[in-house]
Amino acid sequence: MTTDGAIVIEGGRLIDPAAGIDAPRDLLLEDGKVRAVDGPGALHSASAARRIDARGCWIVPGLIDLHCHLREPGYEYKETVATGTAAAVAGGFTALACMANTNPVNDSAAVTRFILERAAEAARARVYPIGALSQGLAGERLAEIGEMRAAGIVAVSDDGKPVADAGLMRHALEYCAMFGIPIVDHAEDPGLAGGSMHEGRTSIRLGLRGIPAAAEEVIVSRDIALAELTGGRLHIAHASTRGTVDLVRAAKARGVRVTAEATPHHFTLTDEAVAEYDGNAKMNPPLRGADDCEALRAGLADGTIDVIATDHAPHHRDEKEVEFENAAFGIVGLETALPLSLRLVEERVLMPSDWVRRLSTKPAEILGVPGGTLQPGAIADVTVVSPAAEWRVEASALRSKSKNSPFLGWTMKGRALFTLVGGRVVYEGAGR
Numbered sequence: 001m002t003t004d005g006a007i008v009i010e011g012g013r014l015i016d017p018a019a020g021i022d023a024p025r026d027l028l029l030e031d032g033k034v035r036a037v038d039g040p041g042a043l044h045s046a047s048a049a050r051r052i053d054a055r056g057c058w059i060v061p062g063l064i065d066l067h068c069h070l071r072e073p074g075y076e077y078k079e080t081v082a083t084g085t086a087a088a089v090a091g092g093f094t095a096l097a098c099m100a101n102t103n104p105v106n107d108s109a110a111v112t113r114f115i116l117e118r119a120a121e122a123a124r125a126r127v128y129p130i131g132a133l134s135q136g137l138a139g140e141r142l143a144e145i146g147e148m149r150a151a152g153i154v155a156v157s158d159d160g161k162p163v164a165d166a167g168l169m170r171h172a173l174e175y176c177a178m179f180g181i182p183i184v185d186h187a188e189d190p191g192l193a194g195g196s197m198h199e200g201r202t203s204i205r206l207g208l209r210g211i212p213a214a215a216e217e218v219i220v221s222r223d224i225a226l227a228e229l230t231g232g233r234l235h236i237a238h239a240s241t242r243g244t245v246d247l248v249r250a251a252k253a254r255g256v257r258v259t260a261e262a263t264p265h266h267f268t269l270t271d272e273a274v275a276e277y278d279g280n281a282k283m284n285p286p287l288r289g290a291d292d293c294e295a296l297r298a299g300l301a302d303g304t305i306d307v308i309a310t311d312h313a314p315h316h317r318d319e320k321e322v323e324f325e326n327a328a329f330g331i332v333g334l335e336t337a338l339p340l341s342l343r344l345v346e347e348r349v350l351m352p353s354d355w356v357r358r359l360s361t362k363p364a365e366i367l368g369v370p371g372g373t374l375q376p377g378a379i380a381d382v383t384v385v386s387p388a389a390e391w392r393v394e395a396s397a398l399r400s401k402s403k404n405s406p407f408l409g410w411t412m413k414g415r416a417l418f419t420l421v422g423g424r425v426v427y428e429g430a431g432r
Contacts, residue, residue, distance in 0.1 A: 005049030006030040007423060009384065011040065012054025016061060017353040018361050018373035027059060029380040032422040037376060050425075052418055054384050056432055060356045061374050062094025062381030062421065064363035066261060067159070067184065067237055067309035068334065070096075070127070072118060073111065074103025079314040079401045081115065084334070085124035087312070087400040089427035091335040092416030094381035095126035096312075097367055099184075100137070101160040107132035107143035109151035116152055124426050126381070128154040128369055130184060133172050137161050142172060149179045154367045157184035159237055164190055166222060173232030182233035182259070182366060187219035187244070188285070196325045198271040198286040206274065208324065211286050217243040224251045227258055235366060236260035238311050240285040242295035249304040259366055260299070261307040264340035265331060265406065267296040273406055279320040279327030280406045283313070297349050300358060307366065308358045310337045314402030332400045335393075339412035342387060346413070380423035386432045389415045 007029045014025035014037065026043040028036040036043060065088065071079040081098075088096050098115065100106035106115065112129045119127035131148035133156045135141050145156055156176060163169045169183075176183055192215035197203050199210025220236055224247060227234040236248060239260045248260045265283065270290050273281040281287060299305035313330025320327050341359065344350040350358070364372030370379045393410050395403040419427035 006047060007050045007052060007420070008043050008046055008048040009052045009054050009059055009382065010043060012057045012059040012384065014059045014374065015352050015356050016374045017357045019375045022353050025059070027374060027382065029382070029420065029423040032380055034374050034376050034378045034380050037374065052384065056386065056388070057417060058352065058385040058387060059374070060383050060385060061360040061372050062383050062419070063092045063338070063359045064369070064371055065093050065096040065310050065312070065334065066307050066363040066367060068096045068098055068312035069101065069314065070098040071314060072102065073114060078316055081118035081127060082122040083399065083401040084312070085119065085122045085127065087332070087334040087398065088125040089419040089421070090399045090416065090429070092338045092383040092385060092419055093125055093334060094383065094419060094421045095128065095369065095371060097128040097130050097154055099130050099157060099159045100132040105132050105136050107135050109144065109147040112148050112151040112153055125421060128367060130155045130157050132156065133158045133163060133183060134168065139163050139165055139168060142168070142175060145175055145179065149181065153181070154369060155182050155184050155235070157186065157237070159184060159186040162186050162188040162190060162219060166226065169223060170226050170230060173226055173230040173234065177230065177232045180368065182235045184235045184237050185223050186237055187216050187223065189215045189218045192218065196282060197274050198288045200271060200289055202271045202274060206277070213241040213243055213288065213292065216241050216285055217247065220244050220247050224256055224258055228254070228256045231257065234258045238263050238266065238285055239296065239305060240266050240288050241292045245295045245299040245304055249299070252304065259306040260304065261309040262296045262300060262305045263309060263311045264333060264337050267293055267300065268340050268343070269406065277324040278406060279322065279324055280331060280404050280408070282324060282327045282329055283331055284329035297344065300344065301349050306358070306362045308337065308341050310334050314400055315404045316402060317404070320404045330404070332398065332402055332405050334400065335398055336405065336407050336412065338385065338416060339414040342414035380420060382420040383416050384418040385414065386417045387414045389413070389432050391415055391431070
């Protein structure tokens with residue numbers, strides 16, 4: 001990516017847990033890198049093409065979304081790489097890892113290269129493709145993981161579909177260990193799934209077929225056992241239940257190479273959000289009970305849950321504005337993740353440094369990609385956050401091509417004022 005010349009970001013609070021900094025600092029960015037980090041006013045005389053006033057704001061390493069769906073190729077009516085990355089930078093994300101359930105499936109080097117070419121053309125956020133675990137997401141034979149790795153994938157996943165065959169999952173863990181990449185695990189037992197919301201009192205009251213927590217926990221338990229057997233790296237996608245948090249916590253204590261993520265919708269909403277049969281509240285895994293929601297928050301607080309990820313899943317309104325049972329699973333999340341996760345800071349579930357760690361430092365570490373810190377020499381991917389800015393979620397203002405969000409009409413607190421990728425301003429908002 002090209003740069004716009006040297007930039008000084010001054011007057012803000014720099015939060016960089018990788019460098020052990022949470023203090024007023026100014027930044028000098030030049031040639032796509034962080035050139036200097038110094039005390040307030042120390043860079044006042046530095047030559048710069050632009051100076052950004054960050055007073056009242058946090059200066060943090062660019063946010064990295066470990067789990068999203070950009071839909072291209074094949075489903076451009078829902079989202080494209082261009083519209084998805086526009087939504088990402090507006091939400092403060094400088095990089096995102098996109099899942100393989102496109103059409104054709106990203107199970108080959110050719111599709112991986114296509115996605116990277118589209119990202120280069122869009123020239124907004126960095127895009128890191130995640131390749132399919134199995135050919136065609138069919139769960140029968142391993143995809144060409146080595147070729148995709150050489151083309152640029154950072155992980156593999158059949159996300160959107162579970163890997164039902166334990167033997168295939170074992171081989172994938174062994175094979176991916178050779179390339180030093182994790183498996184992002186969509187944990188769902190097909191024999192226990194098949195419903196449209198969480199199985200519990202609300203589903204009974206609404207007369208909707210439920211998906212029990214065990215549908216997730218059975219596969220999480222199985223795949224943790226396989227990771228322990230093989231030494232492979234397992235990342236649990238969109239954890240949604242108390243049982244999953246307990247399983248991951250226990251596995252980490254035994255030294256298993258397992259990490260996990262939670263989404264803002266799963267730690268903000270419960271299955272009560274489905275009470276009006278709103279298709280925008282339908283997702284997979286489903287919104288769970290209050291006890292599960294609280295367990296996710298506790299897991300984020302103690303580090304059992306390593307990452308906050310969006311699972312941004314855009315759908316056309318015709319796929320959502322139907323009977324609840326027939327509505328597509330998933331919501332858009334790139335533009336609301338920042339304020340929803342900042343609620344955890346306001347409620348003292350997370351410290352600001354923990355918030356940065358969950359949204360930047362750990363995703364970079366797990367994926368093995370640049371970023372996650374603003375130490376001198378690091379890539380100049382920066383998010384300037386106004387934690388106090390209030391705004392209303394309006395469908396017409398969302399940059400995503402799709403508008404399927406249960407948070408429409410909500411008043412949010414916190415937003416990105418500037419997003420910089422490689423030292424270049426790719427998004428500039430308004431209001432503090």
